[in-house]
Amino acid sequence: MDKGRRLAFDYGDVRIGVAVSDPEGIVASPRDFIENVASKDDVAFIRSLRELMEEVQPIYVVIGLPLHLHGGTSAKSESVRAFAGLVAQITDAKIFFVDERLSTVNAAASLRAAGKSAKTSKGLIDSASAATILEAALMAEKSQGQPSPLHFGDTS
Numbered sequence: 001m002d003k004g005r006r007l008a009f010d011y012g013d014v015r016i017g018v019a020v021s022d023p024e025g026i027v028a029s030p031r032d033f034i035e036n037v038a039s040k041d042d043v044a045f046i047r048s049l050r051e052l053m054e055e056v057q058p059i060y061v062v063i064g065l066p067l068h069l070h071g072g073t074s075a076k077s078e079s080v081r082a083f084a085g086l087v088a089q090i091t092d093a094k095i096f097f098v099d100e101r102l103s104t105v106n107a108a109a110s111l112r113a114a115g116k117s118a119k120t121s122k123g124l125i126d127s128a129s130a131a132t133i134l135e136a137a138l139m140a141e142k143s144q145g146q147p148s149p150l151h152f153g154d155t156s
Helices: 042-056 075-090 103-113 122-144
Strands: 006-010 015-021 028-035 060-065 094-099
Touching: 006 042, 006 122, 015 122, 028 042, 028 122, 042 075, 060 075, 060 122, 075 094, 094 122
Parallel strands: 006 060, 060 094
Antiparallel strands: 006 015, 015 028
């Protein structure tokens, strides 16, 4: 595996969960989420994304792609692809999509197991979900040599 940090996003209409790996690509750690204010303040939103990219300098970016349980794309998939297009304008890092089905459910279960209530974990769940997405990408990278068969620009 290449050395360098990886970055993951769990895109949501209100909050965008963020997770970052260590330079060896072993551990995915949740970070503070980003308020999704793109429609209200594009300049501040883009600035916060740029600052994150400059800080992390990811070797790749993973974005959770919401799919239906049967595997087909959802209406939310188009919003995620638009967000990926924005990220692509900010970084030269390759962008991969990872199937995010059940990532929020798994993140919520993990937080409950850690003793966090739904009310207190509302802000944590998005970034915990991003960490789940990044963990899936890291496992795929270790076994397949890349984080996902789907990368930005794929029509699948």
